[in-house]
Amino acid sequence: MNNIIVLPMIVPIITAILLVFLRDFIKLQRIISLMTMGFVIGVTALLLGLVQSGGIMKLDFSGWLPPYGILFVADSFALILVLTASIITAICLIYAFATIGERHERMFFYPFVLFLIAGVNGSFLTGDIFNLFVCFEVMLLASYVLVALGGEKVQLREALKYVLINVVASWMFLVALAFLYGTVKTLNMAHIAQRVAELGQDPILTTVSILFLIVFALKAGLLLFFWLPGSYSVPPTAVQALFAALLTKVGVYALFRTFTLMFPLNQEVTHLVIGIMAGLTIIAGCMGALAGKDVRTIATYNVIIAIGFILIGLATGTETGFAGSIYYLVHDMFAKALLFLLIGTMVYLTGEVIVKRMSGLIRNYPLFGWIYFIVMCALAGIPPLSGFIGKLLIGQGAIEGENFVLLALGFASSIIVLYSLLRILLASFFGETTISEDHQKPIPKLAMTAFSLLALCLIVLGVGAEAFAPFIEDAAKTLADPSIYIEAVLGNSE
């Protein structure tokens, strides 16, 4: 039964390889890719139920018992994120069916999306830090291709920068891994945690942990986000939404794993640094969002603000803070996917990117306008939508951990988020319409379905927060008390 843990990673890879051979059968490619994601969602939901009743599951590849072999570990935190990522990928695929265009579809768009989600799911599930590096690379290689696919001047230019920055970041990941291996002589994350606890977190290990912090901060866009606005605004809309929802969040996940499981001991150094970085990220993100004139810039800086906000929960180091971060992480993945899809569609409908040059969209497309209103309220944290409960819990965690500066910054950022998005609403949706009914481009039905599904997810996540609470609490408990994770992974081998 444990074997099904590997399915969320292996099934997309196998079907992606299969799809390469079906290049000319676009309809078939669409059906197979959507079915694959449906299958992954089903398996992950099943796993989440099993973990809830039977505790953390693990799969030792080839029967090599930990700490010797590579393994996959399925705990609630990882599975919640796998489930969210898979649902978002499925919805983005639906949007892509209507908008991406045949040129992309023939150039292996669907296989690369599947490779991307395989890397993302693998990163969430793996219990071995070197395997995490490999899954990161699978995900990144697919993302390099997706940024460049289409071959426009801007795309190629930004893709090259994006690739080179990530190559250097991956290099630093390897350096950190080498020093970690040299110090603790193991790569299994639970075993590292055990060894670090035995040795005590001496200055060398703290330095190694700071190296990991720099690497994951680069991937997550925590303070080191200089590459993000450029590379996130050039690819097609469906790809933008996938990137905004998934890629930075994998970095956030890695930060959580590293600093709750492996290096939790020297909090006065590491968590202080994370807190400072989170605060600066929020401030810088707010400045970018306020200064932005075009819709894409405003949306990308909103991603950055959210990253800072989620990491407040980690910086507080309390169980309530962790629970809040998980809630907010899931909410933000849905909300950012929807925001980027909407923004991309606005650009497609009007042919403009500057906020002030669009006007009166809600008259031409009422439902579209109302969905934008929902995502704006959700991102600002207005109850009963999904952002509220996460913000509340992170706030509580910050009070418990006495991080009042971060608390103030976090809640002040909500107002800036609301303001930056409200500006788009007032300028672009309200007012006199600039598009006459004859020239009105229709929004494809499938795209509208994708928006509605994501908006529905936001509402369900907010209204039904009580139903999801047991899963989130379980995930937060494992993060706050790493011995549960260590026991589950290493228990059998003793």
Place this chain on the structure above:
Amino acid sequence: MESLMMILIGVLVAVATYLVLSRKILRVIIGTAVLSHAVHLLILTVGGLKKGDVPLLSQSDGPYTDALPQALILTAIVISFAVTAFVLVLAYRMYKTNDADDFSELGGSSDE
């Protein structure tokens, strides 16, 4: 031996840093390739250079050399090979479309 290796790694990293900081795209790519060689040597060195026999049970009674660093390096080499190949093709395509092989020409303009 370890000290010699560390000096070699230091030299490689210095050379690679110089190359990565230059403006020509090709030099930057070569720089990243040299960087990856440096980190492979680093993994080999921190794992402990040859201390014992081959890690095969039938061949000797030990002490054995740690075989894991080799496995890690092999994986890392494959990945860096793939990424370097991809980035070379990307740079070539970019040169063809944007007619630029120099990072100072890639700033982009504010009206895009």
